[in-house]
Amino acid sequence: MDTDAVRVANLRKTYGDTPVVDDVSFTIARGETFALLGPNGAGKSTTVEILEGYRRRSGGSVSVLGADPGTAGLAWKARIGIVLQSAGQGGLYTVREQLRQFAAYYPRPRDVEEVIAAVGLQAQANTRIAKLSGGQQRRVDVALGIIGRPELLFLDEPTTGFDPQARREFWQLIRGLQEEGTTILLTTHYLDEAAQLADRVAVITRGRLRAIGPVAGFGGEQARTPRVTWREGGVLREARTARPWEFTAALAERLGGEPEALEIRRPALEEIYLEMVDEHDGAAAQDAADDDAPQAPATEGAGR
Amino acid sequence: MSVLALGAHRAAYEVRGYFRAGDTLFFTFLFPVFMLALFSTIFQEEGGIAGGPGVPELSAAELYLPAMLAAGLLLSGFQNLAVDIAMERSDGTLKRLGGTPLSPVSYFAGKIAQVLTTGILQAFILIVVAALVFDVALPSDADSWITFTWVFFLGIIASALMGIAVSALPRSGRSATAVVVPIALVLQFVSGVYIFFWQLPDWLQYVASAFPLVWMARGMRAAFLPAEYATLEPGDGWELGWVAMALGIWLLVGLILSRATFRWIRRDA
Numbered sequence: 212m213d214t215d216a217v218r219v220a221n222l223r224k225t226y227g228d229t230p231v232v233d234d235v236s237f238t239i240a241r242g243e244t245f246a247l248l249g250p251n252g253a254g255k256s257t258t259v260e261i262l263e264g265y266r267r268r269s270g271g272s273v274s275v276l277g278a279d280p281g282t283a284g285l286a287w288k289a290r291i292g293i294v295l296q297s298a299g300q301g302g303l304y305t306v307r308e309q310l311r312q313f314a315a316y317y318p319r320p321r322d323v324e325e326v327i328a329a330v331g332l333q334a335q336a337n338t339r340i341a342k343l344s345g346g347q348q349r350r351v352d353v354a355l356g357i358i359g360r361p362e363l364l365f366l367d368e369p370t371t372g373f374d375p376q377a378r379r380e381f382w383q384l385i386r387g388l389q390e391e392g393t394t395i396l397l398t399t400h401y402l403d404e405a406a407q408l409a410d411r412v413a414v415i416t417r418g419r420l421r422a423i424g425p426v427a428g429f430g431g432e433q434a435r436t437p438r439v440t441w442r443e444g445g446v447l448r449e450a451r452t453a454r455p456w457e458f459t460a461a462l463a464e465r466l467g468g469e470p471e472a473l474e475i476r477r478p479a480l481e482e483i484y485l486e487m488v489d490e491h492d493g494a495a496a497q498d499a500a501d502d503d504a505p506q507a508p509a510t511e512g513a514g515r
Numbered sequence: 516m517s518v519l520a521l522g523a524h525r526a527a528y529e530v531r532g533y534f535r536a537g538d539t540l541f542f543t544f545l546f547p548v549f550m551l552a553l554f555s556t557i558f559q560e561e562g563g564i565a566g567g568p569g570v571p572e573l574s575a576a577e578l579y580l581p582a583m584l585a586a587g588l589l590l591s592g593f594q595n596l597a598v599d600i601a602m603e604r605s606d607g608t609l610k611r612l613g614g615t616p617l618s619p620v621s622y623f624a625g626k627i628a629q630v631l632t633t634g635i636l637q638a639f640i641l642i643v644v645a646a647l648v649f650d651v652a653l654p655s656d657a658d659s660w661i662t663f664t665w666v667f668f669l670g671i672i673a674s675a676l677m678g679i680a681v682s683a684l685p686r687s688g689r690s691a692t693a694v695v696v697p698i699a700l701v702l703q704f705v706s707g708v709y710i711f712f713w714q715l716p717d718w719l720q721y722v723a724s725a726f727p728l729v730w731m732a733r734g735m736r737a738a739f740l741p742a743e744y745a746t747l748e749p750g751d752g753w754e755l756g757w758v759a760m761a762l763g764i765w766l767l768v769g770l771i772l773s774r775a776t777f778r779w780i781r782r783d784a
Binding site for chain 1: 524618
């Protein structure tokens with residue numbers, strides 16, 4: 212049996228002359244959770260929709276569970292689960308009715324009541340979907356995505372609009388699926404979500420894959436170089452150095468005491484990501500950058 | 516589940532949804548009943564009305580029952596599905612279904628079954644209301660009911676297939692009603708539903724005859740009106756063979772168009 216659930220090589224998608232996805236290649240192993248990160252309009256959703264069979268590719272090759280999504284049939288669709296970005300259809304039906312309806316489409320569906328419990332909607336099982344809150348409707352979307360017991364689950368920005376508590380509960384649900392061996396392709400704006408759930412992460416900006424790798428060690432040595440910041444003469448200064456202790460000791464000696472507002476940090480995924488986006492994407496990065504985008508600090512010429 | 520069993524499963528779900536959507540329930544399901552009641556009440560005082568020169572007088576309810584049955588075929592099939600499917604395309608329902616192993620055949624079996632169920636119920640209510648509330652004498656011969664039956668089934672299926680084909684036209688769910696309802700309304704005015712067909716100018720009769728509603732209305736008149744009324748029709752007769760052929764052709768056209776145009780999503784490139 213094929214060990215890769217997804218194989219993408221040199222994928223291209225153009226509208227007219229404009230490339231939206233440009234020479235993207237990656238593979239996802241069976242059982243792996245893979246996160247695709249990138250600002251709005253970077254080509255994440257286009258890539259995912261090509262893998263789901265919704266869009267046609269302009270070039271390159273794609274294999275999803277051993278088949279080409281452009282031509283795969285209904286038996287193939289029974290093996291995947293899709294949670295689309297948009298939410299809120301089927302409003303006339305109750306949660307239980309909607310899940311029973313969809314369960315019938317699949318050859319070996321999960322138990323409807325189990326799924327309702329897994330997404331935490333027992334109390335709303337007999338409520339019409341239109342009357343649920345946005346977050347609850349999103350959980351219905353997830354429930355519909357997993358009702359068919361998919362081998363491969365696509366999650367397109369699944370927790371947008373969730374409160375922190377709901378997101379943590381959602382992560383718990385995803386971990387349960389991971390333990391069952393479900394392969395997951397996740398796109399998200401939330402870097403902590405990727406860090407929490409994904410085995411590997413890829414960053415896509417302007418249609419091109421900029422980096423790919425495990426969450427631990429993501430971005431390579433360079434990007435993970437520790438960052439030392441301190442205040443000197445009223446100005447915030449920053450240095451990047453592979454030897455932060457040595458650097459700080461030397462700094463303390465030079466300043467003749469404890470440096471003011473001293474911090475030593477290894478860049479988290481979020482910082483690495485934002486740097487990457489800034490570098491390749493300029494203004495477009497503003498969409499994705501949350502409130503704690505890195506400031507441009509005065510930089511000491513150290514840590515080369 | 517087999518494709519057909521899933522179609523039945525979809526049908527139950529569709530019918531349930533149909534009766535939960537309050538607005539469509541009025542504008543497609545109860546509207547002809549409402550119009551029949553309205554016409555019958557407005558013209559009640561005047562006693563009998565002759566539908567045209569040289570034919571026996573009838574009550575307004577008797578004249579309008581076949582017309583409203585034909586309108587019901589158009590509303591339950593064409594208007595209902597054209598709006599419904601356009602909405603489902605725009606709100607993402609179809610996209611979601613397209614990502615599941617549901618066969619489009621099951622989906623359409625469910626839609627057609629929903630149309631048949633609601634259409635039969637609607638015709639039944641129309642006939643019962645006409646007979647019990649407005650004292651319409653129903654035909655007592657088998658031939659009339661046989662005519663009614665085949666006109667009903669040919670008409671509603673042709674109408675439903677046209678609805679599926681037209682559902683591809685509106686660019687958004689919001690514009691669906693705006694695109695579909697005027698088409699249905701104009702068809703009703705030029706096809707002898709609200710205005711007697713013989714009163715229309717000849718050229719308009721010819722134009723209208725290109726569309727299926729004319730033939731549904733004519734078939735229903737053949738089933739419910741006295742034989743003398745056949746003299747008001749173009750060609751001085753009911754010409755049921757033409758009715759069957761026109762509806763049969765429209766059914767085929769609808770089948771071909773809906774097969775050719777239907778997509779789960781608007782596909783790019």
